[in-house]
Amino acid sequence: MLSRQVPRVMRAQRALRPAATQVFRFAHASTRVAMRPALPSRTIVRAFSAGRVCCEEEETSVETERVVDDEVDVLIVGGGPAGLSAAIKVKQLAKERGEEIRVVLLEKGAEIGNHILSGAVLQPTALDELIPDWKEKGAPLNQPALHDEMVFLTESGSVHLPHPPQMTNKGNYIVSLSRVAAWLGEQAEELEVEIYPGFAGAEVVWDEGPDGKKRGIKGVVTNDIGVSKEGKPKDNYEPGMEFRAPITLIAEGAHGSLSQKIIKELNLRDAVDADPQTYGIGIKEVWRVKPENHKAGLVSHSIGFPMDMHTYGGSFMYHMEDNLVSLGLVVGLDYENPYLSPFQEFQRMKHHPFFAKTLEGGDCVAYGARVINEGGYQSIPKLHFPGGALIGCSAGFVNVPKIKGTHNAMKSGMLAAEAAVDALAKRGAAGEGEGEAEPEPIDLKEYKEKMDESWVMKELYEVRNVRPSFHNPLGLIGGVIWSGLDTLLFKGRLPFTLRNKKEDHECTKPASEFKPIEYPKPDGKLSFDILTSVSRTGTNHAEDQPVHLVVKEGNYKEHVERNVGTFDGPLGRVCPAAVYEYVNKEDAGDQEDALGKKLVINSQNCIHCKTCSIKTPDQTIVWTVPEGGGGPKYSLT
The missing domain is CATH 3.50.50.60 (FAD/NAD(P)-binding domain)
Known part of the structure; x- marks a missing residue:
């Protein structure tokens, strides 16, 4: 069996990963594996410098083993x-x-755990089965969920709602899922x-x-x-x-x-006639708040502000241990308005009195974002x-x-x-x-x-009609009414299944049907600019490596024509890490321009949320893996 010391050596020498990798591979070669004959490799060439982005595929003569x-x-x-x-x-x-x-x-x-991001209130059902003595083994489940509340937010006020039974968290724990994974x-x-x-x-x-x-x-x-x-x-x-x-x-x-x-x-x-998968983007921060503002074990969920009545979304605020509060906003990526920015909506949300009274005087210590599967049973x-x-x-x-x-x-x-x-x-x-x-x-x-x-399947089948029910003429109000009836009265037993008919990118409408959204400037206390937030993720990628975010077939001009010309460049708003910019042609080197604009990809900022490859209207953004070890370094999330 391979020596158990190898993984530890790799972790201890993470900064010197190539050398550690070589040790790891030679260890394998000498103990368990065979070397293939040297073969010419096919390499994807991606270059990005001084605003120049290109993508081409070519044969190289590099001999590799x-x-x-x-x-x-x-x-x-x-x-x-x-x-x-x-x-x-x-x-x-x-x-x-x-x-x-x-x-x-x-x-x-x-x-x-570095790439794990979640709410997270953990239901320990599976953990109880997998490791029954998890408490004795020191699992980081330290803060029981003690109180639940459901709130409807108006622009400046809030109304407490009856708490849905399926959202009751008795017996659950408020955790850092990153720590649980570790x-x-x-x-x-x-x-x-x-x-x-x-x-x-x-x-x-x-x-x-x-x-x-x-x-x-x-x-x-x-x-x-x-x-x-x-x-x-x-x-x-x-x-x-x-x-x-x-x-x-x-x-x-x-x-x-x-x-x-x-x-x-x-x-x-196609094999099981599954619907397209749909997603939400979850934007999250962790704050250390003043002791008088902390209510250990409180689990709050809210709907309404900052979302409009036809955009699916909701927010959460979980009071963890040690005066930490985890809060976030989830926005369904089936939204229509290309001017909407989930990141900016989240920053605006924190100024609502419901959140501000908890956060004021506190410190933001972590930030992150990740897409979430929302298609449910019918999209499996x-x-x-x-x-x-x-x-x-x-x-x-x-x-x-x-x-x-x-x-x-x-x-x-x-x-x-x-x-x-x-x-x-x-x-x-x-x-x-x-x-x-x-x-x-x-x-x-x-x-x-x-x-x-x-x-698992019984649970998912029972709530299969909740998420797609929000696609109705009444939007949020209609979805809430239907969800209440379906889960409380019918308990998922209705003899039909609502379908997820479209992929999220197909739901985006042309910019000509909307007015640009003017978001307030961050105050640096409750709200922050996007680069400050990205700095809190610990994100890093080796500078001299291929850009892992590319446009299909390298046709940047056509990408700009479609995504800027029709949708006014939504990538620059949907990305929660400022990876994508549509800049004036004089600021983007010699890349061929369209409409006086060029696409610049700041791949160093990427926090691996995958939103770009889901929501880009023409589906031309391809997310490939960068060198291993890059990306965010979450620990509190």
């Missing part, structure tokens, strides 16, 4: 609650059965799960049939390191490593780049495919009216683990694949059966 580790039993991509729960459960079951199952988990963040990582390491932070799953290794058609997956390739902005290898160049396994669990989170490729290539939505794709399965937010197990998904994500990982261990045992008992170069890929059909019988 890619390390292939083909002795993994279960490969997990993503170190969030779902992936870690799956890893822990596999090892627990293996121990019970006296089996040796090698589990490898890849995480693109520099440390487990703790789960510790539990996984104690069970000898091989965790490799700083290694992003960049490409799928496809299992192709005799006809060349993609029928499943064999594993993934991690991202190359040491590539310059021009796409050329630097002195510290190391090609990505290929991990192969009979079972690969994809747990990247909402709108993951690999999961989107797999869903598309294997038609996983086919969960299994030859060679692997989708778990957690990669599949979309968020209960929108309950405003929770972590317990469902964890349970999905646990059930996938059970199915995986059973499948490996059956293959071993049957001797399948012995003497064969390419055994038939494992299809975890039992995973879907387990999910259908679990409380």
Whole structure:
């Protein structure tokens, strides 16, 4: 077995990741894996400097040797609650059965928990099943949820509403999900799960049939390191490593780049007649407030201001331990007005008396943003495919009216683990694949059966009509009335399912139908400019690396013509990190302009929220993984 010291060395030498990577790969080469023959590599060249952005694909003559580790039993991509729960459960079951199952988990963040962002009020149902003695083991669930309130906000006032039963938080905990993930990582390491932070799953290794058609997956390739902005290898160049396994669990989170490729290539939505996935963007801050303003255990949710009556959204404010308050705004990305800025709406929201009375005199200590699955039951794709399965937010197990998904994500990982261990045992008992170069890929059909019988699907089915009900002529008022009747009176038993008919980008209307929104300037006390906020995320990317946010086919001129000409450049407003700017042509170097404007991509600012690739009206923004270890470094979120 690979030495358990390797991951620790990598973490200790994170600043020197290339050297640590080389040690890691040579360790593998000498103990577990074989080297492929040197082959010419195909490189995507992306350059960005002095306002110049280009994208082209070319053949290079670089000879590389890619390390292939083909002795993994279960490969997990993503170190969030779902992936870690799956890893822990596999090892627990293996121990019970006296089996040796090698589990490898890849995480693109520099440390487990760095890229985890959530509300978060945690329902401990799945944790109770996975690690019953979590309290004794020091899980960071320290603040019980003690009080609930639901508030309707007008522009300057507030009205307390009856609290919906499904949103009751008795028995739950207000947590930093980032810290919970880090703790789960510790539990996984104690069970000898091989965790490799700083290694992003960049490409799928496809299992192709005799006809060349993609029928499943064999594993993934991690991202190359040491590539310059021009796409050329630097002195510290190391090609990505290929991990192969009979079972690969994809747990990247909402709108993951690999999961989107797999869903598309294997038609996983069409296979089960699933609706398009819809999303919300969650903007969040953590404040340390004055002791007299802190009400430990209070869970507040609100609707209304700052959203208008036809834009889906809501806010939250959770009083954590140690005088910390987590607050945020979730805006449905199916909004119509291209002038709307979720970030600016959030800054405006904090000046409402309901929030200001808590925040005044306090300090903002953290900021973050991430998309959230909102499609619900009817948008869940086919969960299994030859060679692997989708778990957690990669599949979309968020209960929108309950405003929770972590317990469902964890349970999905646990059930996938059970199915995986059973499948490996059956293959071993049957001797399948012995003497064969390419055994038939494992299809975890039992995973879907387990999910259908679990409380996860029952919970999601019961509330399936809540989110789409807000698409009605009365907007917010109609949705609230319907949701109350459906959840309280009918309890999800109505014999029909409302559909999510459009993808979010299709809902954006031309700018000519709206007036620009004039947002107030930040005061530096309750509200902040976007760059100040981004500085609180700890975000960093290696400067000399390919831009990981690109325009399809490199056609920036057409992108500007469509997105500026019709929609007046919504990317500059929807991004919560000031990544995208449409600048005057004289300020953007020699990039070919359109309408006197050019697109500049400040990829260093990217906090990996994925909003751009979802909401861009013409769907030309492609989000690819940067060098592993880059991006935000959340800890309080």
